[in-house]
Amino acid sequence: MTEITREPMHRRLIDLQGYLRSDGLWEVEAELQDTKTYEIDLMERGRVPVGGFLHHMRFVLVVNESLEIIDTRAEMLATPYPDCNGAQRQYKELIGLRIRSGWLEEAKQVIGKQTGCTHLTELLPAMATAVIQTIRGYQIQQDRENKMARKGKELMLNSCYGFRHGGRAQIALWPDEEQ
Structure with missing residues (x-):
């Protein structure tokens, strides 16, 4: 029987980190990086070398202990098209939403398909989990009663x-x- 081999073609790295801020609020920062194992030619950006970023984005949610979104920061460091950056501002629409059951549908509605970025929006479920693990994990460890x-x-x-x-x-x- 012939052994099946695999050749790496695409790599997506997603890193999430949770922080307690000095003002008592909490932040979860997500970073997304997409790279290829071959050079790619993009219409407006030109050639992206092997290992160069197709996508490189950072997204921060600032929340309070009630899981209400107080602020957001979306940053697109590398995108296939220059106008992708226009979607960053739409994520401010999340301010005031509360992370809870059903919140993701509400978030997608306020972001919109044509006004948002698929990749930033895809980060929201993982970011919500990280928010809960960051805040509740810390609180449980501090809770002696x-x-x-x-x-x-x-x-x-x-x-x-x-x-x-x-x-x-x-x-x-x-x-x-x-x-």
């Missing part, structure tokens, strides 16, 4: 397999919850 575990129940219970009703996390965090 276990109030956050009880408070987080409505957000986390049945949100995934690990936090399913009757699972180990539910039993450990919310033992009074009916089985």
Whole structure:
């Protein structure tokens, strides 16, 4: 039998980092980088060398402890077309939205398809998870009376397999919850 080989062609790196700011707000910064293993010729940018950025973007959400978006910063450092940068300003429309169940549909609606960037919008679900992990993870570790575990129940219970009703996390965090 012939061994099947693979040749790398495209690489997308996404890095997310969460921060507690000195003013008490929280930031999650996402960075997206797309590269190719071959040179590409773009109509308006010209030749992009092997490993050069097809896309290079940074996107920051600033949120408060209630998960309300207070500010955003979108930065397009490399795009295939110069006018892609025009989509950056549309992400200010997220200000005032609250990360919660169903928020992504609302976010997509205020961003719009023709006024937004597919790649920045694709970062939103991962950024929302990073926001919750950044804020709630820190709060739970600082919570000596276990109030956050009880408070987080409505957000986390049945949100995934690990936090399913009757699972180990539910039993450990919310033992009074009916089985």
